[in-house]
Amino acid sequence: MTALLLRRLGAMVLTLAISSFVIFVAIYAAPGDPVTFLIGNPENITPERIAAVRAEYHLDQPLFVQYALWAQGVLHGDLGTSFYYQQPVSELLSSRLPVTLTLVAMASVLFVVLGVSLGVASALSRGGRVDSVITGGTTFVNSVPNFVVALGLVSVFAVELRWFPVAGEGTGFAGRLQHLALPAVALALGSLALISRVTRQTMVEQQTLDHVEAARSYGLGTWSIVTRHVLRNSLGPVVTMCGLTLAGMLAGTTVIESVFGLAGVGSLLVESINTHDFAVVQAILLYMVLAYMVVTILVDLIYPLLDARTLVRSDRA
Amino acid sequence: MLLAIEDLHLSVPSPGGTRQILRGVTLDVSEGETVGLVGESGSGKSTTARAALRLVPERASLSGAVSVCGHDLVAGDPAVVRKVRSELAAMIFQxxxxxxxxxxxxxxxxxxxxxxxHDVPKAEARRRVAELFDEVGLADTGRLLRAYPHQLSGGMLQRVVIAAALSTGPRLLLADEATSALDVTTQAEVLALLRRLQRERETGVLFITHDLQLAAAYCDRVYVMRDGAVVEHQKASTIFVNPADPYTKALAEAVPRLPEREQNTMEASA
Known part of the structure; x- marks a missing residue:
């Protein structure tokens, strides 16, 4: 188990190093000279000013030196300074992260609880009416883009019924929950469909296995068969899928945040790209990679607890 | 009579109408008796055994009579099915x-x-199963109880399954190819074990196998099935001597024999 953890952490460091370099190079290669944006007013652009700015931001150094300087800063907790806000990037991020994390947490509760429940209901009534309704409904929801869902939710529940606010992230715990309810639903719907289908599929496969038939042969009750055999044995794939979806969500709130006018990390990313605020863009992309990796590592660590066979397999690998 | 099956018909709906799986099977098993049920795959022998626990496909239609210790299973009364499955009969799967x-x-x-x-407290259940593990020749039961199936060999797992099946004290054991997955040595051990436990408990065993020789050697009586019907029923001691049905005869003759070691074959191959 410890060896597994160490190996995963090693792989994570390597991935981080590579992805941070890719992020850095991508922004380096992005069109437009950062110097022009840094100076701003075209009247101020003089050769001396350009040289001064280049020196200040190390833009006169070769690419690898620039990357090394940046990486060194990141490792020491210094993510740089936002050109646009004239504020340390870490401060900016920590003021935006709570909104995004709360949003993802609420959406995750929704898609895990509802997705798994719908999947179980669907699998248990396979071929029946409930199954058709759930499968049809989730297929439909899955095929509608989430910004369309978001606009629909806003027009019905915020504009018409006035149950929820149209935009903003609210203050205080209750205010936050109320403001984030619609965005969380919009964010969760697509994943909910995915999770319910994975749950259904895995359970249907499990239902036909011999140990389920054997349990039936000695008179185990239907409820125990479902919870102790079918659902229990489906947890591996379901948890993995939930983890991957959650990981993707941590890096995929941009559209929903923009639609609902939430000051989260996703909308900050869009703003920073538009204002050529490279330090912020780099930091956010790095956060997204890191968040994705942390969640997938957690899933990897949980999996052997759900199915002891995987530990044997990964030890051999 | 522990198990009495009479004129059992079973069919399932299929795309081209209905598919007849059993066509009038009649067999019985008494206390302390080992009855062989032989046939190739698809002959309906597993379906017959499963019918004794009413483990039949959901949409199957069933006619005839199946009773375990006098309890009728064809009607499918849930209370009766539960009683038979939990107390009277146990199946050892392949x-x-x-x-x-x-x-x-x-x-x-x-x-x-x-x-x-059976609502037995956990500790008591573990104690009883550990005792049975001991009886079926499994050592180091404490470690065994904590192990996962993938950490044990097939022979050990089959003993575990047999011990579990015996833990509720069933009067009828349905052994569906219970030793086919095992290597020959382990198979012999498991069979000897089954025989001993069966003698001690006066259990009736329906022993399902595709191996006519094994059935003839191990059972008291043997039924041979083909295409969902019983084509032969004889004492095990006579089935090889004078098989009545042509199919049994073919099965008996199909036993592969090693060629005699002869001088001229050696020369021919040289």
Whole structure:
């Protein structure tokens, strides 16, 4: 188990190093000279000013030196300074992260609880009416883009019924929950469909296995068969899928945040790209990679607890 | 009579109408008796045994009579089905690795029927199963109860499955190719074990196998099935001597024999 953890952490460091370099190079290669944006007013652009700015931001150094300087800063907790806000990037991020994390947490509760429940209901009534309704409904929801869902939710529940606010992230715990309810639903719907289908599929496969038939042969009750055999044995794939979806969500709130006018990390990313605020863009992309990796590592660590066979397999690998 | 099956017909709906799986099977098993049920795959021998526990496909239609210790299973009264499955009869399936839940520990799986079906306290159930493990020749039971199926050999798992099946004290054992997945040595051990336990408990055994020789050697009586019907029923001691049905005769003659070691074949191959 410890060896597994160490190996995963090693792989994570390597991935981080590579992805941070890719992020850095991508922004380096992005069109437009950062110097022009840094100076701003075209009247101020003089050769001396350009040289001064280049020196200040190390833009006169070769690419690898620039990357090394940046990486060194990141490792020491210094993510740089936002050109646009004239504020340390870490401060900016920590003021935006709570909104995004709360949003993802609420959406995750929704898609895990509802997705798994719908999947179980669907699998248990396979071929029946409930199954058709759930499968049809989730297929439909899955095929509608989430910004369309978001606009629909806003027009019905915020504009018409006035149950929820149209935009903003609210203050205080209750205010936050109320403001984030619609965005969380919009964010969760697509994943909910995915999770319910994975749950259904895995359970249907499990239902036909011999140990389920054997349990039936000695008179185990239907409820125990479902919870102790079918659902229990489906947890591996379901948890993995939930983890991957959650990981993707941590890096995929941009559209929903923009639609609902939430000051989260996703909308900050869009703003920073538009204002050529490279330090912020780099930091956010790095956060997204890191968040994705942390969640997938957690899933990897949980999996052997759900199915002891995987530990044997990964030890051999 | 522990198990009495009379004129059992079973069919399932299929795309081209209905498919007849059993066509009038009649057989019986008494206390302390070992009855062989032989046939190739698809002959309906497994379906027959499963019908004794009413483990039939949901949409199957069933006619005839199946009774275990006098309890009728064809009507499908849930209380009767539950009683037969939990108390009277137990099935030992073919693949021990497949019938034990791979994500649960052996102890959890082996005590499941005692704990979850018979409401025996966990510690008591573990004690009883550990005793049975001892009886079926499994050593180091404490470690075994904590192991996962993938950590044990097929022979050990089959013993675990047999011990679990015996834990509720069934009067009828349905052994569906119970030793086919095992190597020959382990098979002999498991069979000897089954025989001993069966003598001690006066259990009736329906022993299902595709191996006519094994059935003839191990059972008291043998039924031969083909295409969902019983084509032969004889004492095990006479089935090889004078098979009545042409199919049994063919089966008996199909036993491969090693060629005699002869001088001229050696020369021919040289």
């Amino acid at each position: 693949e021990p690795r497949a019938v034990l839940n791979p994500v649960r520990r052996i102890g959890d799986s082996a005590t499941e029927r005692l704990v979850r079906v």
